[in-house]
Amino acid sequence: MRTATKPAPARGAVSAGPAARKMTLAGIRKGKKKSPDRILLYGVKGVGKSTFAASAPAAVFISPEDGVDELDVAVFDDPRPQAYDEVVGAVEALATEEHEYRTLVIDTIDWVEHLVRDKIISSTRDTKTGRPWTPADYDAFGRGVNLAVDEFRKLIEAMERMQRAKGMDVVLLAHARAINFKNPVGEDYMMYSPAMGGRPLIDLWGDWVKAVLFANYDIEVQKGRGWEKNKARADGTRVVYTQFNACWEAKNRHGLPPAIDLNWDDYVAFRDQERSASVQGMFEEIDQLKQRLGLTEKTAAKLDEKVKQAGEHPGRLQKVIDFLSEKVAAKEGGDDAGS
DSSP: OEESSOOOOOTTOOOOOOOOOOOOGGGOOOSOOOOOOEEEEEESTTSOHHHHHHTSTTEEEEOSSSTTTTSOOEEOOTTOOOSHHHHHHHHHHHHHSOOOOOEEEEEOHHHHHHHHHHHHHHHEEOTTTOOBOOHHHHHGGGHHHHHHHHHHHHHHHHHHHHHHHHOOEEEEEEEEEEEEEOOTTSOOEEEEEEOOSSHHHHHHHHHHSSEEEEEEEEEEEEOOOTTOOOEEEEEEEEEEEOSOBTTBOOEESSOOOSEEESOHHHHHHHHTTTTTTHHHHHHHHHHHHHHHHTOOHHHHHHHHHHHHHHTTOHHHHHHHHHHHHHHHHHHHHHHHHHO
């Protein structure tokens, strides 16, 4: 049984660790180094997080919950991990045993956090009374979350060993929730964030991965007139937001556009910069279609506003292109008929 707090090391004591290696200039590397990917994808319910990850190459799932039962995927299922140490053990098996899997998916990491919580509560005693911890002890003053960070470092170390040994990508899935962001430079506001137990855990995973991606439905809000309420409209398009916004947490180290479709192939193409010029190409195609239509100044201004709203989202830009292409086909087809 662990105690709630760790004893401080004796003054002057030096912690034992691996022997320091000699650093030399011969060890300097220049340029980029390709390494396995690490993604944290979180999103609203039913948006398709598991389906996105299932499209990754040779994916294998660790799923303590039953979110992948309806998907045709490889999953640790006999037994299915129901304790935190079993999750770590599954990763160790991937690191040491022979297999052909290329992507590890944990679905979901916030569900694994529940297993971490259970382990900490069952193995920790109060430092003063010696009694076992209760859930209230875990929640008080953030003590449990700080211990959870230490536990999750064991999982991170296991995944890093797996990546060194097998070169596997890692995809962590998480649910989303709206939180009140404590803004140090102004008014607080609400934003989407991974549904984890506290800021230390969000920061731990956010720092470790190369991309934090937020998945949601593409929702357009139409402002009501007068006393009418605003109306939200969605056409089912699912979007991944890749850069930080006041409405959601996100980041990436790949130079991704601010938003892409929730599609594994699209993500990989933009990540590997196979489509780095595609957004600019879409803007150019829109300009060419506008010229062929010969729009009035008023109509062109309305279209420019639509393009501005689309931003650099390829899916939204494609809708503009499809719309203009239909108009061009109708106009030029009519011109041909009249000639």
